[in-house]
Each structure stands twice: as structure tokens, then as C-alpha cells.
Amino acid sequence: GESVGLHLPTLSVQEGDNSIINCAYSNSASDYFIWYKQESGKGPQFIIDIRSNMDKRQGQRVTVLLNKTVKHLSLQIAATQPGDSAVYFCAENTPFSGGYQKVTFGIGTKLQVIP
Amino acid sequence: SAVISQKPSRDICQRGTSLTIQCQVDSQVTMMFWYRQQPGQSLTLIATANQGSEATYESGFVIDKFPISRPNLTFSTLTVSNMSPEDSSIYLCSVEPARGNTDTQYFGPGTRLTVL
Numbered sequence: 001g002e003s004v005g006l007h008l009p010t011l012s013v014q015e016g017d018n019s020i021i022n023c024a025y026s027n028s029a030s031d032y033f034i035w036y037k038q039e040s041g042k043g044p045q046f047i048i049d050i051r052s053n054m055d056k057r058q059g060q061r062v063t064v065l066l067n068k069t070v071k072h073l074s075l076q077i078a079a080t081q082p083g084d085s086a087v088y089f090c091a092e093n094t095p096f097s098g099g100y101q102k103v104t105f106g107i108g109t110k111l112q113v114i115p
Numbered sequence: 116s117a118v119i120s121q122k123p124s125r126d127i128c129q130r131g132t133s134l135t136i137q138c139q140v141d142s143q144v145t146m147m148f149w150y151r152q153q154p155g156q157s158l159t160l161i162a163t164a165n166q167g168s169e170a171t172y173e174s175g176f177v178i179d180k181f182p183i184s185r186p187n188l189t190f191s192t193l194t195v196s197n198m199s200p201e202d203s204s205i206y207l208c209s210v211e212p213a214r215g216n217t218d219t220q221y222f223g224p225g226t227r228l229t230v231l
Contacts, residue, residue, distance in 0.1 A: 036222075089157060091220075
């Protein structure tokens with residue numbers, strides 16, 4: 001997909017505040033969405049997922065909201081901690097004919113937590 | 116989730132050489148994938164590696180440049196052939212476990228490749 005090169009969107013949040021990371025997805029046929037967290041020097045780590053028949057799903061300190069009308073996904077992190085500093089990627093899973101599915105990743109948002 | 120390891124974790128290679136990256140999973144998985152992540156960018160799927168069949172490559176990626184093996188349900192290799200500096204990236208393998216939520220992919224730690 002598209003990317004912004006070395007200039008990832010950055011969100012700076014004070015420790016203890018809530019964070020909201022947004023993502024616009026591209027395909028209205030996508031039926032499954034995942035948020036990943038990638039710390040420096042590591043592979044992406046699964047955080048939370050949501051299927052298209054839901055509009056909200058909560059985990060521990062994280063909530064994902066899905067708005068299919070405008071093809072928008074958000075990740076909310078409550079009481080943000082320094083360990084939450086990372087790059088966050090949304091991913092959409094799109095089914096195609098023949099059982100083939102494709103996962104497309106968004107450009108990523110860098111979350112910086114200010115102590 | 117599955118535990119995934121990759122070898123090497125990083126390498127510095129000379130232009131024109133090839134590097135083979137290994138991906139090992141601690142359980143049998145149906146689908147394995149190889150991604151490229153260029154510096155500061157998102158993940159781009161290179162190919163899907165299915166056991167017992169040829170890998171399926173995405174647009175812009177070809178088998179001659181990125182040959183893949185998938186000899187069994189726990190192992191795969193990706194070779195980056197005839198490397199150039201533009202191949203400098205992080206290469207990641209991911210898996211879809213055979214059980215549980217088959218739509219979720221879990222990632223290895225990545226191989227950081229620098230081509231001089």
C-alpha cells in the first residue's frame with residue numbers, strides 16, 4: 001500500500017492520558033480487521049481484532065471501533081504507559097473468490113508517550 | 116498464538132550476492148507469508164508459502180528474485196537473490212495457525228538486511 005516513507009504520522013501523548021489512533025481502510029468488502037503493535041527491532045505483535053459484523057470490541061486497556069460507513073477504524077488505548085510507545089498498524093482482511101484472502105496493512109502511526 | 120523464529124536476525128551483504136532467510140514455527144501451520152518492510156514504512160506482502168505447492172507471489176515480486184521453499188508445516192525459507200542496496204529492508208515471516216482464528220497472522224521477529 002501507500003506509505004509516507006520515513007515520515008510516519010506521529011501521535012504524542014502524555015503518560016496516563018488516553019490515546020486514539022485512526023486508520024482509514026480501502027476495501028468495503030474487507031470483513032476482518034486487526035491492530036498490530038511494532039516495537040523497535042521487533043516484528044508486529046497482535047493487539048486486538050474485530051469482525052465486520054461488530055462496531056466495537058474491548059480488550060485490556062484497548063478498544064477498537066469500526067465504522068463501515070466511512071471505512072474507518074480506530075484504536076483507543078486507556079491510561080497510556082511508556083511501554084505503549086511503538087508503531088501501530090491497522091490491517092484489513094479482504095476475501096476474494098475461491099477462498100483467497102488478502103491482508104493489507106495501513107501506513108502505521110508512531111505513538112510517543114511522554115513521561 | 117505461535118512462536119516464530121527467524122535466522123539470521125540481521126546481516127550485511129555485498130551487492131550481487133544472495134541471502135537465505137529461515138523461518139521456524141513451533142507448531143504446524145497452514146499458511147505462511149513473507150513480507151518486506153522498508154525503513155519507516157508499512158509491510159508489503161511478497162508471497163504466500165503453501166506446503167506442497169509453489170508459492171503465490173504478489174504483484175511486483177517474482178520467483179527468480181525471491182525463491183521460497185516450504186518443505187513442511189513448520190518451516191519456510193525466503194532467498195533474496197542477486198541483491199542490490201534497494202533490497203535493504205526488514206524481511207518478516209508470518210503464519211496463520213491451523214487452529215483457532217484462522218484469519219489472524221502472527222509475525223516473527225524479522226531479519227534486518229543491509230546491502231552494501
